Amino acid sequence: MKFDQPATTNPIDQERVVTRPHTRIEGPLKVTGQAPYAYEYRLPEAPTYGFVLGAGVARGRITAIDTAAAEAAPGVLLVLTHENMPAQGASDTPVPQQEDASPQLAGPEIRHYHQAVAFVVAETFEQARAAAHLIRVTYDVTPGQFTLADTLEEGKEPDDAADSVVGDFEEAFGAAAVTVDLTYTTPDQSQAPMEPHATIAHWEGEELTVHTAHQVVHWVKRGLAMTLKVPQKNVRVISAYVGGGFGTKLLFFSDAVLSAAAARVLGRPVKTALQRPLIFNNTSHRAATIQRVRLGADHAGNLSAVGHDTWTGNLPGGDSEPACEQTKYLYAGPNRQIRTRQSELDLPPGASMRAPGEAVGMLAIEGAMDELAEKLGVDPVELRLMNDVQFDPEKGPKRPFSSRKLAQALRTGARAFGWDGRPRTPRERQEGEWLIGYGVASAFRTNLVKPSGATVRLEPGGTLTVETQMTDIGTGSYTILGQVAAEMLGLTLEQVQVRLGDSEYPASSGSGGSWGANSASAGVYAACDALRRDLAKQAGYPYADAVFRSGKVWQGAECTELSELAGKEGVSATGSMTYGDLDEQFAQAGFGAHFVEVRVNAHTAEIRVNRALSVVGAGRILNPVTARSQCLGGMTMGIGSALMEELHVDHDLGLFVNHDLGEYHVPVHADIPDMDVIFLDELDDASSPLRAKGLGELGISGVGAAVANAVYNATGVRVRDFPITLDKILAGWDD
Amino acid sequence: MTPPTAPQGAAPSEGPQPVPATLPVTLTVNGQERTLELDPRVSLLDTLREHLHLTGTKKGCDHGQCGACTVLLDGQRVLSCLTLAVMHDGQAVTTIEGLGTPDDLHPLQDAFIRHDGYQCGYCTPGQLCSSVGTLDEIARGVPSHVTADLDDVRFSADELRERLSGNLCRCAAYPNIIAAVSEVHASQNGASQNGTAQPGAAQNGVGQ
């Protein structure tokens, strides 16, 4: 099916199963430890264990690698290095690719710290780990560029974040009655999913099966095939349960490539999980940014000039961190200049982390809006309402938003949070040792859809099976896709079985960019649509008249049991959804508002979040249980980015030094209060037949700015260098 | 600071390592006695996952920094990654598989489902085992960082948040986990009790 016209009435609108708060159908497996993650499959043949050794320098060349002691160590079966690695597909960038060759141990060149330099396979994990530490590597070290701030002059306009220039920004900014000109920095951050990147690879003849932790099955299937130089049809990927991704599992890394290569050499299964201290430098991360925001407004607060410049860096060939993308859409203003500049750095590869761009870009633009509101003397909620716009500000009214409930979100949130009761001036409210502050920010995340397919099979007995490559990385795919299929066929959720994450099933959007639930649901919708047509035809009813309800297909008062139509063999149909140009006709994005109350210790400047509310307009909420959890997760990661998350760069040695979960701080239970989410009633006709929009990244996009604005309200200190740690507050307090 | 020029890795003079002798270890795992011959280097976590194929216990960091590997050792929650199996010969281990099964859920497992106390599910077994241990510790009067009076340990949401802080959840199901555990605590202690620790009121809830 092709979705190229806005949605009209369809079976999903019944909302008998979809939109209902169903708990996760895979829940009983997860809470009992029965759900198998990549590393946990048991094969008929005993596995061997792989261990990746990471480079000890950031940039240079291996001049010698002595593996003799490792090879002689007990239990060792194989040591792979660049000297004996089997032939691989080539890549012209050191950055791992989504669905192209991403060779490992490809040569003596070291392009980033902890890049794989050797791979040890042994009979046991303990043997492989011990042997890896016996490998001796000698490097010719090359100086590298590890400091973004030193590269600002060299930045180039990246392919993935084009300049948006409208009117004459400089003139308008110069002429504006009230302006702010602010520079923000955001650090490198780590996705840090709880499940490490992990793979089991085994070959049967020329056929490879990998169980691997990944977000998009068909990407890793193609990428591995290209890397290993085997036909795609010979590669099967299983990724049925994924212990979190947050972007890093959009790519495939040394665990997958080296396990597969070694398993082929050895003729035995190889299983490898990247050790946690390797993950931070070996895999991907969100790259640091330096951002300059300039806003010009009249005395009332109407924006006349909107400027946002981002500088970011990556290895050559890597993506940008497009931190000013949201500024193209968020607020009105006739004169606009929004630019990203990317330079080359020799740090580990930057790539997607939850809400690439917005997650850190919103920290800047929404902080600047708060400062502008203060300068104008207007309520920051009012300033945002004043500059709301129902069309793409760059393209004009000819490109309206498909749906945009920013204003409603701000008003609803202000009411629910008690915004009127906020402290109006910094340091106004103190309770005991604690200064209390309120902050607000808009939420924005671009809506994306991707082609996606599925097979649905009406089983003998009348139950339904859904099969798709779609993954569930905690997002609720199992449940949501079951709900969509149940709705389409007039069944209960209990009558639907969902199988995910196997490349034997139809290709799917996978999970990323908040496109998963909407896109994969549309794929299941398409497959169900095909099945419904088949079944109606079998029943002898015109499709236009056929109604699927209660396990039957009806034409008026006449009906046929689906179990009868299933027969002994069952009936299956495969379908997929592709998209026309509605995303060009309409600007599409999720909108919302974040409200946060913090307390800051008046002595020590320790910052804690007292409460937080997100109001979310993201189209149809397919399952409010899983949707709420996605929002809470995004809010928490956003609180982390505001207050604690930072990969510390050693600017001499060129690595992220705090490369473990002890020193890379993510929020713990005690950091997170009870939080609220309000979903606005919204249907987006231009997004998909589900009328849903992306949700998983909206929670993180803006909440950190609300935290920062609340911290200012509490303390009187503006910290524009994230994360806002207590030392930065103390620096702003006179001692 | 200039980059190091010394080679990475061990000095070659260290030579090959001795083959460690395996040692017999008997553990009572989820009520069942299991005897293994183990390399002394094998952590309790890898014993469970790789030797007993009880993969419900998760390896998130292998360094005591995430809590995903939490199990109950003689009834107390510990990190199975930071201890060796050989150190626990003769002791009893309860894992997530021993708490309940899909057809016979532990009350906490059931509450996690109803409150959506998870997303990806990878930290979940650790959160659950830690919750079992935590409720027992509160019942036994073990104080925490947020306990106001060291001699009067009372259940509260803040106590849970502090005590479960060794269990990271990157999906951040934190509020839902607190809701789930609070509900189970309330149902096990009844509305009449004020939550004060009572001697002998331990709510272990571990099915062995």
Add this chain to the structure above:
Amino acid sequence: MRAFTYERAATPQAAAGATLAEGAKFIAGGTNLLDLMKLDIERPAHLVDINRLELNAVTDTADGGLHVGALVTNTDLASHPRVRADYAVLSRAIVAGASGQIRNKATTGGNLLQRARCPYFYDTNLPCNKREPGSGCAALTGLSRPLAVIGTSDACIAQHPSDMAVALRVLDATVNTLKADGTERTLALDDFYRLPGDTPHLETTLEAGELITGVTLPPPPGGTHVYRKVRDRASYAFALVSVAAILNGRESRFAFGGVAPRPWRDPAAEKAAADAGPVARARAVIDAAFADARPTEQNAFKVPLLRRTLSAVLEEHSTTGGQK
């Protein structure tokens, strides 16, 4: 983790004897040693498991103090009725550290011996004089924000990570040991811990085979006991700074954590401005105790933070009856 041989010691004396050999180490809770062994930072050839020794009792001493066996877990020590009643600063410090799971396993002796959390120490590729003498200290010019500000040297600026030890220091606790030759020693904490100097790899004055058998607490000091820890997240993080205080008017005592290679205490400085209000007294105490501080640019905030933290402690308890 290198291969090692393993034995379970039957008596403290046997344990000490078995650990005399080059490369032998005691293992108790294992929560720090195994972490380091996995990273190839610790490479013992022989592990002597002392967990089943009878060193897990808390007993009253003749003078009204308390003896804590080396194998008493952090949880059991923090929960012990006499510790709660008479040495609350110790309970408070212990529960401010690590996580419940770790405290259930970590022991009193092991906690004292936990090694530095400097990220450069934790990565065998990086220069670190503590791990690899003579390789240099990358922290001096790298990430030093979490590290020590006083008692450091040009060779090492790592801080001691223990919370428990800070409370023991303010309590004037002593460490009891047994040597392989059967002799016993009692060491004040300042004699137990070395400062890094030119030999940051040597962290204590323990000799080969010398086993910590316990810790002795002097008779209860009275006063109001407070442990206040400041960190980057609300829990499960090492201290940026911490204050262990026994508040007793002019006789108040303070020890400081997160700022030095060992729990830091300056008894002379405790007397400074003892009659002044909280802010002035905190300033005087910290100015005196940290006159020799040599912070880096990144961790210079620790001294004013410590002053503010101490001020908060004094202020809170000058008005209230104090907490246990």
